[in-house]
Amino acid sequence: xxxxxxxxxALGVSAVAAITFVIVMGSxxxxxNMPIIVGVPFVATYLTHLVSKRAPGKVLFEFxxxxxxxxxxxxxxxxxxxxxxxxxxxxxxxxxxxPARVSYGFTDLLGIGTREAVPGEAPWITLPDGRGLPVPxxxxxxLRTTSGNQVLPVDDPRKFVSLVRSRVxxxxxxxxxxxxxxxxxxxxxxxxxxxxxxxxxQGPAVSLTGPPLAxxxxxxxxxxxxxxxxxxxxxxxxxxxxxxxxxAFAGVAGVVWLLNRNxxxxxxxxxxxxVPMSVLWLLGKGGYVWIPVLLxxxxxxxxxxGRMFRLGAHLGHKVEVRVPLRNGASLxxxxxxxxxxxxxxxxxxxxxxxMWLGDVTLVQPxxxxxxxxxxxxxxxxxxxxxxxxxxxxxxxxxxxLPVEQPGEVAELIRSRSGSPVPPTHMSIxxxxxxxxxxxxxxxxxxxxxxxxVGIGWRxxxxxxxxNFAWMFISLGLVVWGxxxxxxxxxxxxLADWWRVRRRMRVAEHNVLPPGSPAWGEARADxxxxxxxxxxx
Numbered sequence: 001x002x003x004x005x006x007x008x009x010a011l012g013v014s015a016v017a018a019i020t021f022v023i024v025m026g027s028x029x030x031x032x033n034m035p036i037i038v039g040v041p042f043v044a045t046y047l048t049h050l051v052s053k054r055a056p057g058k059v060l061f062e063f064x065x066x067x068x069x070x071x072x073x074x075x076x077x078x079x080x081x082x083x084x085x086x087x088x089x090x091x092x093x094x095x096x097x098x099p100a101r102v103s104y105g106f107t108d109l110l111g112i113g114t115r116e117a118v119p120g121e122a123p124w125i126t127l128p129d130g131r132g133l134p135v136p137x138x139x140x141x142x143l144r145t146t147s148g149n150q151v152l153p154v155d156d157p158r159k160f161v162s163l164v165r166s167r168v169x170x171x172x173x174x175x176x177x178x179x180x181x182x183x184x185x186x187x188x189x190x191x192x193x194x195x196x197x198x199x200x201x202q203g204p205a206v207s208l209t210g211p212p213l214a215x216x217x218x219x220x221x222x223x224x225x226x227x228x229x230x231x232x233x234x235x236x237x238x239x240x241x242x243x244x245x246x247x248a249f250a251g252v253a254g255v256v257w258l259l260n261r262n263x264x265x266x267x268x269x270x271x272x273x274x275v276p277m278s279v280l281w282l283l284g285k286g287g288y289v290w291i292p293v294l295l296x297x298x299x300x301x302x303x304x305x306g307r308m309f310r311l312g313a314h315l316g317h318k319v320e321v322r323v324p325l326r327n328g329a330s331l332x333x334x335x336x337x338x339x340x341x342x343x344x345x346x347x348x349x350x351x352x353x354x355m356w357l358g359d360v361t362l363v364q365p366x367x368x369x370x371x372x373x374x375x376x377x378x379x380x381x382x383x384x385x386x387x388x389x390x391x392x393x394x395x396x397x398x399x400x401l402p403v404e405q406p407g408e409v410a411e412l413i414r415s416r417s418g419s420p421v422p423p424t425h426m427s428i429x430x431x432x433x434x435x436x437x438x439x440x441x442x443x444x445x446x447x448x449x450x451x452x453v454g455i456g457w458r459x460x461x462x463x464x465x466x467n468f469a470w471m472f473i474s475l476g477l478v479v480w481g482x483x484x485x486x487x488x489x490x491x492x493x494l495a496d497w498w499r500v501r502r503r504m505r506v507a508e509h510n511v512l513p514p515g516s517p518a519w520g521e522a523r524a525d526x527x528x529x530x531x532x533x534x535x536x
Contacts, residue, residue: 065091111174121178191520203535210312220308227301239287264306271302358418365406
C-alpha cells in the first residue's frame with residue numbers, strides 16, 4: 001500500500017474502533033469521545049505518512065495527476081543508489097503490459113533543473129501498451145542523463161531537485177526546452193499505413209430475412225408494454241388496499257418505455273422499473289401470489305419484445321440494433337451513428353468509440369486467412385482474422401470488427417444514412433483533458449482487475465430511489481423525510497447522467513487527437529492487415 005493510502009486505512013480502522021468503543025462502554029458523551037478516538041490515530045498515521053515520504057534511504061515522490069484515483073501507484077523513488085521510476089496508468093486505465101520502469105543511477109545524472117510544462121510537448125513516458133502519458137500543466141523536473149533528457153512531473157519538484165542534489169553534490173543545473181509530441185503517440189501506436197493492393201472477390205450471399213416492420217412493432221411493443229405497464233398495474237389494482245397513486249407508477253414506466261422505444265435491447269430492464277415498488281406494496285397488502293409473477297414475467301416479456309428487433313430485414317431507420325462481436329464486444333447500429341463498445345474483459349478505461357453514419361466512407365466486409373492483432377486507439381489490441389470481418393472507415397478512424405454476418409451488417413449500415421457532421425474543434429490540451437475524463441469515467445475494478453464500465457449506474461440507482469420516492473409520495477406527508485431525501489437524490493442522479501452522457505458522446509467521436517492522419521491503411525483497394533480479402 002502506498003503511503004498516500006495510509007490515512008484512508010487508518011480512518012476506516014479508527015472509525016470502527018471508535019464506534020465499537022462507544023457502544024461497548026456506553027459513553028454518555030459520544031460527540032466528544034468519538035472525534036478524539038478517530039482523530040488521534042488518524043493524525044498519527046498521517047504524520048507517519050509524511051515522514052515516510054522523506055525518510056532516509058528511500059524517498060517517494062508521486063507524479064502529479066488530477067484527480068488521483070484510489071488505486072494510483074505511479075511514482076519515482078529516490079534511493080541510496082539512484083532513481084527508480086514506475087508508471088502504469090497515468091491516472092487512467094492500467095497498462096495491459098504491466099508498468100513501465102525506468103532506472104537511473106546517480107552516476108548517470110549529468111544535470112537537473114525545473115521548468116514549466118509546455119502545451120503539446122511529447123509524453124514524458126510511454127507505457128508498454130503504446131500509450132504515452134502527457135505532461136500535466138505546472139512545474140516539472142528535467143533530468144539530463146547519459147541516455148538523454150527525462151521529464152518528471154512530480155509533486156514538489158523543487159524539493160525533489162534539492163534532495164537529488166544533496167545525494168549528488170555539484171550536480172549542475174540544466175535549461176532544456178520541451179520536445180514536440182510525436183504524431184499519434186498519446187492514442188497509441190497506429191497500425192501500418194501501407195498495405196498490399198487487393199481485388200474484391202465474391203463473398204457469401206447476403207440474406208436479410210425477418211418479419212415486416214409492422215409485425216415487429218405489433219408483437220414487440222405488445223409484449224414489452226404488457227410486462228412494463230399492464231402486469232404491474234393489474235397486480236396492484238386487484239390487491240385490496242393499494243392506493244390509486246401507486247398504480248400510476250406503471251404509467252410512469254410506460255412513459256419511460258416510450259422514450260426508449262427505439263432501443264429494444266433495454267426493454268427487459270425497463271420492464272423491471274415498476275417491479276420493486278409493486279412488490280413492496282404487495283408485501284404490505286397481502287398480495288403475495290403476484291410477487292413471483294412480477295419478478296419472472298415482467299423482465300421476460302420485456303426481453304421477448306426486444307428480441308423482435310434482432311438483425312434482419314425490415315428494421316426501419318430509427319431502431320437501434322445490437323450486433324455481438326466474436327471477441328465479446330458489441331457494435332450498436334443506431335439511427336445516425338455507430339458505437340463500438342469494447343469487451344469488459346479488456347484492461348478497462350478505453351471508453352466506447354463512435355462514428356457518425358454521415359461520415360462513413362467505407363463499409364467493406366471481408367476475411368483474412370491468418371489471425372492478426374488490430375490495435376484500437378488507446379492501446380487495446382483485438383485478435384481478428386481467420387473468419388469474416390467488417391471494415392469501417394470514417395474520417396481518420398478505422399475499425400476492423402470480427403462479425404459473424406458482415407454482409408448483413410454492411411447492408412444494414414448502408415440502408416441508413418446521415419448528413420456529415422462538422423468536426424469538433426478543440427485544441428490538443430482540450431482533447432487530452434476530455435480523453436482523460438472519459439477514461440476515468442469508464443474505469444472500474446473487479447477483484448483487483450481493471451475493466452471498462454458504463455455510465456448507466458446512475459440510471460440503475462435512480463430507478464430504485466425513484467421507486468421509493470413514488471412510494472413516499474403515495475403515503476403522503478407522514479413520511480416527509482423520505483420525500484425530501486429520495487426526490488432530490490433521484491433528480492440529481494438523472495441530471496448527472498444526462499450531463500455525463502452529453503460529454504461522453506463528444507469523447508466517443510473524438511478518440512483520436514485533432515488533426516490526426518488515417519488510423520492505418522484506409523484506402524478501399526488496399527489491405528489494412530496482412531492477407532485481407534474484401535468481398536463484393
